Amino acid sequence: MTRRFLFAPLIAVALFAACRPSPEPGAGGITQVATIDALLAGAYDGTVTLAELRRFGDFGIGTFHALDGEMILLDGVFYKVRGDGSVGEPPQSETTPFASVTHFRADVREELPAGLDLPALEARIDRLLPQANRFCAFRVRGEFRHVRVRSVPAQSKPYRPLVAVTRNQPMFTLQGVRGTLVGFRSPSFVKGVNVPGYHLHFLADDRRSGGHVLEFTAATSTLEADTLHDFLTIRLPAPGAAFEKVDLTPDRSGELEEAEKNPAVRD
Template sequence: MKRIWTAGVCWAVLVILLAGCAGSDARITQIATIDSLLAGVYDGSATIGALKQYGTLGIGTLDKLDGEMLMLDGVVYQIRADGNVYLPGDDQTTPFAAVVDFRPEKVVELPEPVSLGVLLDRLDRQAPNRNGMVAIHLRGEFRRMRTRSVPAQQKPYRPLVEVTRHQPEFELGRISGDLVGFRLPAYVKGINVPGWHLHFISAGRQQGGHVLDFELDSGRLELAEIYDFRMILPRESDAFAAADLSVDRAGELHEAESAQVE
């Protein structure tokens, strides 16, 4: 991937440590597993209202796989397959989500253009413990942003990899907005998405989706390393109970999560 980072800009100078911040005390709370979603378990098992009690920042999807979900500052947004943004009610549900009470430990000023791949490489250096978990929030001006969403499904549900083969994708061009997500370690395979998983919403809260690629002009990024994790499984879901979660779905995940940066 092309590097568009100006030589001579010292990354270390741009990093601000937030004194007294206790970001590592935060906990990621997750609903269900990524493999159950890959297997087509799309019926929601936790309400949006409950999700808001667990955190202020996060990503996921909605009942019946109805679009991409993003939580920022405690507000939950739904980006449907039409590319538009909606505000789901607290009684709506999610079959898969991960949220955290976000308290950043570092602020990174990004004054010059940078590509997605280069940015994530730099962030990996800021959080070198690859066995820990990282949450980020980036508010920026983008020279281009490419996203996708997924359409609501009807029973019998198709596996996620089949749904994403026909996913709507959006070239948003120059746009300002917020990007949120996580970097999770390799050992979460089958539970969540190893590596980076990012969602975007425009400043006007009208466009967004699952991030496929971008080029950033400038921005301000907040980062927190997380060392506490909780998973809440569906209690009364016949579909979850019947799903074969012993299958290695790494190949399906790689195809479905085409935004994954390796």
């Protein structure tokens, strides 16, 4: 009986917290829309507006309704890299079927050696932030000797699986470009939910090129990283969305590898 009385105010607090808008939703953690396996299966209909997603972070990556390009959220501004490689700022009313965002607050900053490539960056972050079971958001700003990126053109229904779309993905090699890598390192336990390991997008300083990063070599660059100590929140699409009919039982690790990694280094 005593226990019941103790719980009553707790429930009231929880209900109150659920009803009022949080001052900074998602602070210290990641908020994501849907799951990577749903995207791999072709659930490309957008379910959350950019205006809504922006409440949960000022930094992130993802894609757009109908898989219409690569998303970069940097310093609170959304950018879309279209299938032809051009970049624009999408309207806040546009929606996303899959994205991950956080409020980026760097707790580590260091200059990186010239010549650094993607495997070397991953090794460096792993040494710097060895907590492999935590999420880490990071950005690398600087001058790049080259960045190989891809984007994807908008799809029409019936949607094909992601791995079929990316087989013909437009790829671009940017030479001598200043810009920012925007990425996450996610723990292995997110398998099926997000991308375990590293996932990076790139945006040029002139906002004229970017995309999903396949490989790069940096000239001079600075790493800023934010170890995330809080939760992962998943915004599941509303009832009736295609998400509900997707079969999420198969292991799609092989498809993920093929869809997201550099074709040149895939084994």
